[in-house]
Amino acid sequence: MSSVSDVVSNLRQSFNSGLTKSIVWRRRQLHALLRLIDENSDDIAEALRKDLNKCEFESFLFEIDFTRNDIVNHLNNLSKWTKPTPVKKTLFFIADSCFIKPDPFGVVLIIGAWNYPFQIILLPLVGAISAGNCVVLKPSEYAASSADLMCKLVSKYLDPECIQLILGGVPETTEILKQRFDYIFYTGNSEVGKIVMSAAAENLTPVTLELGGKNPAYVDWNCNLQTVANRLLWGKGSNAGQTCIAPDYIMCPQEVQAPLVEALKQSVSHFYGDNVGKSECYGRIINKRHFKRLQAILESKTPAFGGEMNEEEKFITPTVLTDVKPTDLIMKEEIFGPILPIMIVESPQEAIDYVNSREKALAVYVFSNDKGLVKKFVSETSSGGVCINDCILHTALETLPFGGVGYSGMGSYHGKFTFDTFSHKKAVMWRTMGMEFLNTLRYPPFTNTNAEMIRRFTKKSLKNSKTSFVFPLCAVVFLIGALSIAFFKYL
Ligand code: NAD
Numbered sequence: 366m367s368s369v370s371d372v373v374s375n376l377r378q379s380f381n382s383g384l385t386k387s388i389v390w391r392r393r394q395l396h397a398l399l400r401l402i403d404e405n406s407d408d409i410a411e412a413l414r415k416d417l418n419k420c421e422f423e424s425f426l427f428e429i430d431f432t433r434n435d436i437v438n439h440l441n442n443l444s445k446w447t448k449p450t451p452v453k454k455t456l457f458f459i460a461d462s463c464f465i466k467p468d469p470f471g472v473v474l475i476i477g478a479w480n481y482p483f484q485i486i487l488l489p490l491v492g493a494i495s496a497g498n499c500v501v502l503k504p505s506e507y508a509a510s511s512a513d514l515m516c517k518l519v520s521k522y523l524d525p526e527c528i529q530l531i532l533g534g535v536p537e538t539t540e541i542l543k544q545r546f547d548y549i550f551y552t553g554n555s556e557v558g559k560i561v562m563s564a565a566a567e568n569l570t571p572v573t574l575e576l577g578g579k580n581p582a583y584v585d586w587n588c589n590l591q592t593v594a595n596r597l598l599w600g601k602g603s604n605a606g607q608t609c610i611a612p613d614y615i616m617c618p619q620e621v622q623a624p625l626v627e628a629l630k631q632s633v634s635h636f637y638g639d640n641v642g643k644s645e646c647y648g649r650i651i652n653k654r655h656f657k658r659l660q661a662i663l664e665s666k667t668p669a670f671g672g673e674m675n676e677e678e679k680f681i682t683p684t685v686l687t688d689v690k691p692t693d694l695i696m697k698e699e700i701f702g703p704i705l706p707i708m709i710v711e712s713p714q715e716a717i718d719y720v721n722s723r724e725k726a727l728a729v730y731v732f733s734n735d736k737g738l739v740k741k742f743v744s745e746t747s748s749g750g751v752c753i754n755d756c757i758l759h760t761a762l763e764t765l766p767f768g769g770v771g772y773s774g775m776g777s778y779h780g781k782f783t784f785d786t787f788s789h790k791k792a793v794m795w796r797t798m799g800m801e802f803l804n805t806l807r808y809p810p811f812t813n814t815n816a817e818m819i820r821r822f823t824k825k826s827l828k829n830s831k832t833s834f835v836f837p838l839c840a841v842v843f844l845i846g847a848l849s850i851a852f853f854k855y856l
Contacts, residue, residue: 369537372529373544376472376499379526385469385497388447394494394523395440398487401522402433405514409483412510416482418649423603428483431761435488438763438780439495446495446784449793456822457803462795467788469497470571471547476503476538476561478553479651480607480701482511485575489550490528492783498548499527503541505553506534507651546570548787553577554699555724555772573776573786575609576769577699578726582612582756583716583742585733586621593732594628595635597705600730600756602636602683605648606703607655610728612756613700614689615707616716622707626669626685629705633671633683641682642675650679650702659702665694671703691719713738720746725771730756749773 367375384390402409406429413419413428439446449464473493477486486504493500502519504512512532519530531541542549542564551561552575565572584593600612617625637644650656656679663672663684671684681703689695689706696706710716720729729748731739739753749769752759760767760779768777778786806815 369531369540370544372531373472373501373546376501376527376529380469380471380499385494385499385527387497388443390524390527391443391447391495391497392440394528395436395443395491397522397524398491398494399433399436399440401518402429402436402487405518408514409511412508412514413483415510416479416508417604417607417651418647419604420646420648422646423648427603428481432484432487432491435491435763435780435783439491439784442781443495446781447497458794458796460797460800462793464793466791466793467496467784468791470787470789471498472501473498473548473550473787474501474503474541474544474546476541476549476551476553477505478609479505479507479511480604480609482508483515485552486515489552489573489778489783489787492778492785493550493787494528495784496787498787500529501541501546502528502530503538504530504532506532548572550776550778550786551575558774573768573778574774575767575776575778576727576772576774577609577701578724578769578773579613579696579699580610580726580728580730580748580756581716581720582615582730582732583710583713584615584617584621584625585713585731585735585738586618587734588732588754590621590624590628591631594625594632596732596755597730598629598632598636598683601703601705602633602647603757605650605681606683607648607651607701608757610750610757610760611701612705612728612730613726614696615705616710616719617707618711619709622687622709625707626687629683629685630670637683642673642678642680650681653679655679655702656681659700659704662695662700662702662704669707713741717742717745720748725749725769725773727769727773728752728756728759747771749777 379385409429410421410424413424447467449466451464454463475486475489475493482504486502490500490502504515506512516530516532519528531537542561545568548571549561549565550573551558555576558574558576562572562574582597597612633641637647641647650659656676659681660674666686669685669687671682673682674680683703686695686704686706689708695704710719725747727749729742729746729751731742731753733739743751747770750759750767759765763780766777766782767779768774776786806819
């Protein structure tokens with residue numbers, strides 16, 4: 366087996382050969398990735414069932430089809446996205462060609478978490494390939510069946526000269542992080558995010574950090590609470606609450622709490638039947654360590670409903686805690702499990718103040734029919750994204766960027782944003798060799814007249830509709846002046 370440094374150095378050689386810059390190579394790899402998904406979707410679903418007891422419906426919705434559609438989107442748009450984008454020019458550069466060329470970074474590292482093991486590794490990979498990079502993939506060791514299958518499939522379908530997957534846990538990731546990469550894309554918790562970022566800093570390597578946090582959901586009094594409960598429980602129940610954008614906790618006025626709890630109870634029974642443990646639609650906690658962490662949280666408070674657990678099966682039923690206080694254990698860290706605490710707030714302002722007193726979340730959810738209140742939440746809180754009157758779904762639209770802010774991360778991806786993440790935007794100016802008489806203005810010996818001319822023609826004015834004719838007028842005067850100089854000088 367080759368060492369990590371050999372793997373990276375071989376990939377660097379491949380990148381330097383220019384192979385991945387070719388659009389043909391990128392298309393070929395994206396098609397191969399599509400085949401990887403299409404020909405192995407049953408095995409992928411089976412691996413997800415082994416790791417997380419993920420049901421087929423969720424596996425297809427969140428992992429297989431989601432990734433597949435993203436690959437198709439990249440294939441459909443690759444020619445457009447890889448083209449240089451011309452930029453607006455000022456008068457001085459009117460005869461020049463000025464554009465932004467998306468350039469691959471080089472050899473990039475993608476580190477994934479265990480909760481959506483395929484999507485979290487393959488979605489960034491799609492963008493890394495379409496942007497023309499060589500890639501090292503490091504899936505999470507906790508979703509072992511998914512990681513093993515991915516390792517087998519990546520080596521079978523993708524170009525081994527340019528794309529390599531390394532299995533392992535903390536020691537292997539630590540070793541990988543000692544290597545020099547041109548970009549690092551990490552998904553996982555904020556504490557490891559800091560480790561990744563400081564390793565990247567050694568080589569001034571840019572990073573995207575897709576982290577987690579506590580996502581608040583505010584529920585107003587004026588909503589249909591059964592609809593709210595269905596949507597919240599769908600977000601919290603998917604993957605047994607182990608979703609970075611799951612609603613972490615609810616805030617609502619006192620009078621909303623009791624009817625909301627009743628509605629949530631109804632939703633649980635509609636979604637999973639009266640015996641959740643027997644439901645085909647409900648997942649399991651990833652491992653004993655995380656089970657015990659959630660168990661400790663539950664033992665600190667009596668639930669309003671739910672609370673059944675089975676350590677052997679790593680099963681925890683959807684559980685709601687009421688009258689939770691900010692000082693309670695459950696409000697300390699991201700829950701990442703099927704427990705939904707409800708905190709009473711006196712007013713929407715109190716909810717906003719509470720959100721703003723915490724680290725920034727990946728998502729803020731607001732359920733309300735009051736447009737003014739919704740706008741207040743959107744403008745007065747900061748988070749990776751906001752979804753109003755639903756949860757999670759804002760990440761399903763590829764035209765919206767997905768990413769965090771502050772402790773929930775930096776950078777974004779999905780759709781074209783993934784291509785952009787893995788592309789350096791290279792500024793290119795291709796000047797004409799002609800019209801040298803215009804350039805003499807900037808050459809020594811410097812004169813006051815030349816300085817005055819340059820300042821006049823480069824001076825920016827504030828936008829004002831009344832003076833919007835000034836720039837075109839200046840342009841015409843400048844052109845007439847320039848042509849007159851040329852006329853007298855050369856004829
Ligand atoms: P994890 O334990 O699988 O860790 C993620 C990766 O980091 C793994 O590949 C692991 O090998 C590596 N790693 C772990 N400890 C390390 C260390 N000390 N040094 C170097 N590498 C190390 O996953 P996790 O962190 O438990 O994932 C859950 C977290 O990820 C939650 O906070 C969740 O919100 C967040 N998350 C965020 C997103 C997002 O898109 N923003 C998506 C999924 C999960």
